[in-house]
Amino acid sequence: DQQVKQNSPSLSVQEGRISILNCDYTNSMFDYFLWYKKYPAEGPTFLISISSIKDKNEDGRFTVFLNKSAKHLSLHIVPSQPGDSAVYFCAASTQGYQKVTFGIGTKLQVIP
């Protein structure tokens, strides 16, 4: 029973365009959400997070949107660059707890 779902296993985007990665969650107790990026042969690296008291958080080219009523979040990358090609993991937790639940990941390929 996956509590964090990333239904798109892969995504291809042209360089310079927008990449949108989606994530759904089922556990209404989750109130803190994170995105991690993973290159081959490396561990995941933290990218951006959002608390449930917000509906948007922006950091440079990366923006995360949260729709609590739909239990949905998305990561927007604008403009996409070839170096963004990686696997992106959506993750969720309940603030105050260290147990983080991860999605299965979406492999993004940015085509030059």
Add this chain to the structure above:
Amino acid sequence: ETGVTQTPRHLVMGMTNKKSLKCEQHLGHNAMYWYKQSAKKPLELMFVYNFKEQTENNSVPSRFSPECPNSSHLFLHLHTLQPEDSALYLCASSEGLNEQFFGPGTRLTVL
């Protein structure tokens, strides 16, 4: 060394072997974690240590035995594993409840 390091990067072992995975964090964090990532499955949290004390055991079989001698080092002792235990084992650290920093992982194959 910087960040979180893990050794070995690759390990092949038989079902009767005993081996250990090592993790070291150079970030001054007080919490360390073991995760397992099997093929086509999400990362699964195995263990959490805070200030060297185990605070989370996510129903992990006893053939996996963690050890945390200090806040910078974490081991995962392996014995009598099964082929289905073959996976990528990732170590992470954090400062309390903040975001976790991951090591590169150990790719384990059990024959």
